[in-house]
Amino acid sequence: MDVDVARARFGEARRVVLATNRLDGSVDLVPVTFALVDDTIFTLVDHKPKTTSHLQRLSNVRRDPNVTLLADRYHDADWSRLWWVRAKGIARIVDDGPERDGIAGVVASRYHQYHDNAPAGPAIVIAVREWKGWSAN
Amino acid sequence: MDVDVARARFGEARRVVLATNRLDGSVDLVPVTFALVDDTIFTLVDHKPKTTSHLQRLSNVRRDPNVTLLADRYHDADWSRLWWVRAKGIARIVDDGPERDGIAGVVASRYHQYHDNAPAGPAIVIAVREWKGWSAN
Numbered sequence: 400m401d402v403d404v405a406r407a408r409f410g411e412a413r414r415v416v417l418a419t420n421r422l423d424g425s426v427d428l429v430p431v432t433f434a435l436v437d438d439t440i441f442t443l444v445d446h447k448p449k450t451t452s453h454l455q456r457l458s459n460v461r462r463d464p465n466v467t468l469l470a471d472r473y474h475d476a477d478w479s480r481l482w483w484v485r486a487k488g489i490a491r492i493v494d495d496g497p498e499r500d501g502i503a504g505v506v507a508s509r510y511h512q513y514h515d516n517a518p519a520g521p522a523i524v525i526a527v528r529e530w531k532g533w534s535a536n
Numbered sequence: 537m538d539v540d541v542a543r544a545r546f547g548e549a550r551r552v553v554l555a556t557n558r559l560d561g562s563v564d565l566v567p568v569t570f571a572l573v574d575d576t577i578f579t580l581v582d583h584k585p586k587t588t589s590h591l592q593r594l595s596n597v598r599r600d601p602n603v604t605l606l607a608d609r610y611h612d613a614d615w616s617r618l619w620w621v622r623a624k625g626i627a628r629i630v631d632d633g634p635e636r637d638g639i640a641g642v643v644a645s646r647y648h649q650y651h652d653n654a655p656a657g658p659a660i661v662i663a664v665r666e667w668k669g670w671s672a673n
Binding site for chain 1: 550551553555557561562563564565566567602603604605606608610612615618620622624649
């Protein structure tokens with residue numbers, strides 16, 4: 400799949416899966432809301448209860464900034480419509496301040512649930528270094 | 537989320553995301569069809585063209601058997617319906633023979649697309665060591 404097509408399909412996805420590396424060498428996977436601007440992915444810790452998983456995601460990135468994300472379409476009745484796009488990149492965390500607030504605004508604009516209730520947690524900013532995609536046709 | 541609920545929800549999913557570790561330390565993510573029996577996940581390389589990604593998945597597992605999988609539900613209009621379940625486990629590959637054929641039959645029984653066209657590639661058998669789940673309510 401062409402890189403421009405891959406980027407565009409990823410950007411239109413509603414939720415993607417974020418993979419981060421845990422200290423013990425295992426991988427944590429979690430679905431996240433996000434926004435894509437050029438080759439930068441923005442995602443935040445939102446209003447859900449601050450479970451271990453949320454803290455884990457942040458501590459994983461602080462220790463190892465290498466992350467991978469996956470957008471995909473699954474359609475049970477018609478496998479000719481399947482595709483996936485994978486992004487590999489380098490993440491950094493923005494805990495607070497105007498940059499975090501700006502990112503929260505960008506992500507919130509994509510989800511009506513956030514309109515009156517923007518994500519309040521730290522932002523994760525991912526500079527994508529590699530796009531890779533596959534499509535059934 | 538209770539482990540039994542997590543396992544049951546995962547088992548009913550139609551496609552899950554598989555994370556494997558690449559030699560360079562980065563993570564490969566790919567959506568896969570599968571079947572769950574007790575605490576064992578079965579998935580196979582199927583009939584899609586044997587691209588680098590498919591071979592990569594197998595070579596990653598042969599080198600590092602630690603894998604993570606994620607099942608999740610996303611519903612754009614109603615976030616109270618969101619949940620995810622993560623499985624961490626140890627994978628092994630079954631290249632051919634009766635065990636592979638039996639696994640292909642189990643997985644094929646879940647997908648009508650496979651009924652006359654069972655997956656022909658190697659099987660990946662994952663012994664799950666940890667279930668973890670989150671639900672919006």
